[in-house]
Amino acid sequence: TYYRHHRYIPHFYRYREHQNTNPHPHPNTENLLPEVSNRVPNVAAQPGVPTYPRIPEVFHPAPRALPPIPEAFHPVPEVVHPAPESYRRHAEVYRPVPRAPSPGNMSRIFYGIMFDAGSTGTRIHIYKFIQKDPVELPVLDNEMYHAVKPGLSAYKDNIEEGGNTVRQLLKIAKKTIPEDDWNRTPVVLKATAGLRLLPEEKASALLKEVQEVFDESPFYVPQNSVSIMNGINEGVLAWVTVNFLTGHLYSNTRRTVGILDLGGGSTQITFLPKSKKTIDAAPSSYIARFNLFNSTYQLYTHSYLGNGLYAARLATLGALGADGLEWKIFRSSCLPKKFREDVSFGGTTYKVSGIPDGYAGYKLCYYEVMKVIKGIVHQPYEVKGSSIFYAFSYYFDRAVESGLIEPGRGGAIEVRDFKKRAKEVCNKMTKYRAISPFLCMDMTYITCLLKEGFGFKDNTVLQLAKKVNNVETSWALGATFDYFRNFNIH
Numbered sequence: 001t002y003y004r005h006h007r008y009i010p011h012f013y014r015y016r017e018h019q020n021t022n023p024h025p026h027p028n029t030e031n032l033l034p035e036v037s038n039r040v041p042n043v044a045a046q047p048g049v050p051t052y053p054r055i056p057e058v059f060h061p062a063p064r065a066l067p068p069i070p071e072a073f074h075p076v077p078e079v080v081h082p083a084p085e086s087y088r089r090h091a092e093v094y095r096p097v098p099r100a101p102s103p104g105n106m107s108r109i110f111y112g113i114m115f116d117a118g119s120t121g122t123r124i125h126i127y128k129f130i131q132k133d134p135v136e137l138p139v140l141d142n143e144m145y146h147a148v149k150p151g152l153s154a155y156k157d158n159i160e161e162g163g164n165t166v167r168q169l170l171k172i173a174k175k176t177i178p179e180d181d182w183n184r185t186p187v188v189l190k191a192t193a194g195l196r197l198l199p200e201e202k203a204s205a206l207l208k209e210v211q212e213v214f215d216e217s218p219f220y221v222p223q224n225s226v227s228i229m230n231g232i233n234e235g236v237l238a239w240v241t242v243n244f245l246t247g248h249l250y251s252n253t254r255r256t257v258g259i260l261d262l263g264g265g266s267t268q269i270t271f272l273p274k275s276k277k278t279i280d281a282a283p284s285s286y287i288a289r290f291n292l293f294n295s296t297y298q299l300y301t302h303s304y305l306g307n308g309l310y311a312a313r314l315a316t317l318g319a320l321g322a323d324g325l326e327w328k329i330f331r332s333s334c335l336p337k338k339f340r341e342d343v344s345f346g347g348t349t350y351k352v353s354g355i356p357d358g359y360a361g362y363k364l365c366y367y368e369v370m371k372v373i374k375g376i377v378h379q380p381y382e383v384k385g386s387s388i389f390y391a392f393s394y395y396f397d398r399a400v401e402s403g404l405i406e407p408g409r410g411g412a413i414e415v416r417d418f419k420k421r422a423k424e425v426c427n428k429m430t431k432y433r434a435i436s437p438f439l440c441m442d443m444t445y446i447t448c449l450l451k452e453g454f455g456f457k458d459n460t461v462l463q464l465a466k467k468v469n470n471v472e473t474s475w476a477l478g479a480t481f482d483y484f485r486n487f488n489i490h
C-alpha cells in the first residue's frame with residue numbers, strides 16, 4: 001500500500017464554451033477534428049453566475065456545435081458507439097450532503113474509490129480531491145493504491161473468498177478516508193478481461209457477491225457500481241487518463257498520445273486519428289465517439305480479448321480451451337528445455353514445459369506466437385507514422401524485467417529494442433531463467449504483437465510508463481472522473 005502525493009489541477013473541469021464558426025459542416029470534411037479557436041465567450045457577466053478563466057482549448061474537437069452544458073464541468077467520456085454501459089442509462093445524480101464550511105477554511109475534500117478487477121489482480125485506487133472554493137475546480141491531491149493477487153476470476157468456484165478480497169481492500173479505504181466522508185464517497189468496481197472470459201453465470205455470481213460487500217460497506221454505492229466494463233471503455237478511459245496526466249487534454253498543442261495497454265487477458269490500442277483515412281479504413285466498431293468538455297472525440301480503439309499476456313501464453317502453448325488438462329502437458333520452444341511447472345490463469349491450472357529433447361530459441365518461438373497474433377487483423381494506417389504511444393501495464397513490467405528500462409524511471413524505447421532483447425533472452429534462456437522462465441515467450445509475444453499485430457515499424461518510439469506525474473497509468477482515473485458530476489456544486 002502506498003500513497004502518491006500529488007498535486008494536479010484537472011483543468012478540464014473548468015467550464016468553457018465553444019464558439020463554433022461552422023455549426024453544420026459537411027459530414028465528409030477532410031479534417032474531421034479541426035482546431036477550434038478558444039475565444040472567450042462574448043457574454044456579459046450575470047449576477048450570481050460565476051465567470052471562468054480562459055483556458056486552453058482541447059484540440060481536435062469535432063466540427064459540431066454542441067449545446068452548452070449547464071454544469072461547470074462535464075468530463076464524462078460517454079462512449080456512444082456501441083451502446084453505452086447500463087449504468088449510464090440509469091444515470092443518477094448524487095448530491096453530497098452539504099456541510100457547513102469551517103470558518104476560515106472553505107476547502108472541501110472529496111474522495112473516490114475505484115476498484116480495477118483485472119484478470120491477474122484486484123486493485124483499489126483511492127483518489128483524494130480538494131475543492132478550494134465553489135468556483136475553483138477540484139485538484140487531484142493524491143492517490144492511494146493497493147493490489148492483491150490473484151484476480152477475482154480465480155475465485156470463480158469460491159465466490160465468498162472472492163468477495164473477501166474486496167472486503168479486505170475496503171478496509172484500507174476505511175483507514176484512508178475520514179469517517180465523516182464515507183457516506184458521500186462513491187465506491188465502484190469495474191472488471192475487465194478476467195470476468196469477460198468466464199462463463200456468464202460465474203461472472204454474475206462474482207459480481208453479485210461484490211455488490212453485497214459494497215452494500216454492507218459504509219460508502220456511497222451508486223447504481224450499477226459493480227459491472228464488467230466493455231473493452232471500448234477500457235481503451236477510451238485509459239486514453240483519457242494518460243492524456244490528462246500528460247497535459248494533452250488542455251494544452252494548446254495539436255498532439256495527443258496514443259496508448260498501448262497489455263493486460264493479462266486482453267490488450268488495448270487507442271489513439272486519436274490525425275487523418276480521416278484512418279477512421280474510414282477502420283471497422284466501424286473500432287471508432288468510439290464520446291463527449292468530453294463540450295467536445296466530441298472520435299478515437300480509434302480496440303480491445304483484443306484473449307491477447308493479454310497470460311491468455312497469450314496459454315494460447316501459444318495450445319492450452320486455451322483444451323481438454324484433458326489433468327494429464328496433458330503443454331510444450332513450447334519458447335520455454336527453457338528443462339522447465340516444467342503447473343501454471344494457473346483464471347482459476348484453471350495447466351501443466352506446461354519446455355521441449356526437453358527439441359530446440360528452443362527466438363525463431364521457433366516467434367513462429368509459435370504468430371498463431372496467437374493471427375486474431376489481430378486490423379493494422380491502423382497511422383501506426384506507420386510518427387505518433388507517440390504510451391505503453392504501460394505488462395509492456396512496462398517486461399521491459400523492466402528484461403533490463404530494457406529502469407524500474408523507477410521508464411523511458412522511451414523503439415519497437416526494435418523489444419525485438420533485440422527478445423532474441424537475446426530466447427537465445428540465452430538459462431541466463432534469464434531465474435528472472436522468469438516465461439521471459440522469452442513474453443518478449444517474443446510483445447515484439448510480434450507490436451510488429452505483426454498492430455503493424456508498428458521497427459523505429460516507432462514507445463514511451464514506457466508505469467506512472468505519469470506520480471499517478472498510475474490505468475483506466476481507473478479516467479473512470480473515476482465519471483463520478484465527478486456527482487460532486488458538482490454549481
Ligand SMILES: O=c1ccn([C@@H]2O[C@H](COP(=O)(O)OP(=O)(O)O)[C@@H](O)[C@H]2O)c(=O)[nH]1
Binds near residue numbers: 193264
Ligand atoms: O493500476 C494498475 C492496473 C494494472 N496494472 C498492471 O497492469 C497489468 C494487469 O493487467 P490485468 O491482468 O488487470 O489485465 P486485464 O485483466 O485487463 O487483461 C499488470 O502488469 C498490473 O501490474 C498496474 O500496474 N496498475
